[in-house]
Amino acid sequence: MEAEISIQENPEDWSSYGTLGITLARLGRNDEAIAAAKKELELMPLSRDAILGAQALSDLQQIYTVCGEQEVAIDILEHLLSIPGFTNVNELRISPFYDPLREKPRFQKLLETAG
Numbered sequence: 001m002e003a004e005i006s007i008q009e010n011p012e013d014w015s016s017y018g019t020l021g022i023t024l025a026r027l028g029r030n031d032e033a034i035a036a037a038k039k040e041l042e043l044m045p046l047s048r049d050a051i052l053g054a055q056a057l058s059d060l061q062q063i064y065t066v067c068g069e070q071e072v073a074i075d076i077l078e079h080l081l082s083i084p085g086f087t088n089v090n091e092l093r094i095s096p097f098y099d100p101l102r103e104k105p106r107f108q109k110l111l112e113t114a115g
Contacts, residue, residue: 014043014052018059025066037063046083054085061087065100074106081114089114 003020006013021036037060046053061076080087092098092111101107 012043014040014056017043018056021059021063022066025063030067033063033067034060034069050084054080054083054087058085058087062097065097068100070101070104071106074101074104074110077107078110081110 001020001023003016003023006016007020010016017036017040021033021040023033024030024036025033037056041053041056041060044052044056046057057076058080061073061080064070064073064076077087077092081089089111092107098107
């Protein structure tokens with residue numbers, strides 16, 4: 001995978017870990033996907049950069065969603081909506097990416113209270 005090559009060439013390239021994690025999640029390699037996303041967040045935490053760290057956290061949330069870890073994904077979404085970044089209620093409402101979460105009462109409540 002291209003992201004693996006990028007990581008080999010530059011192991012500090014935090015965004016490549018997110019790309020790798022999302023790819024692995026879609027391939028059903030959940031443990032590896034989550035580990036890659038956690039590595040991304042380790043390299044780019046919120047404390048280092050609020051915006052880029054929020055992107056890394058968003059990648060982790062997306063990976064948990066794809067991996068079927070919906071409650072953990074919703075926990076992260078709650079946090080993402082409470083901080084500056086690109087995650088917003090309108091995106092959650094219309095993006096088909098969040099379809100796996102739509103029937104979850106916590107997700108529905110999140111849309112109501114945050115919007």
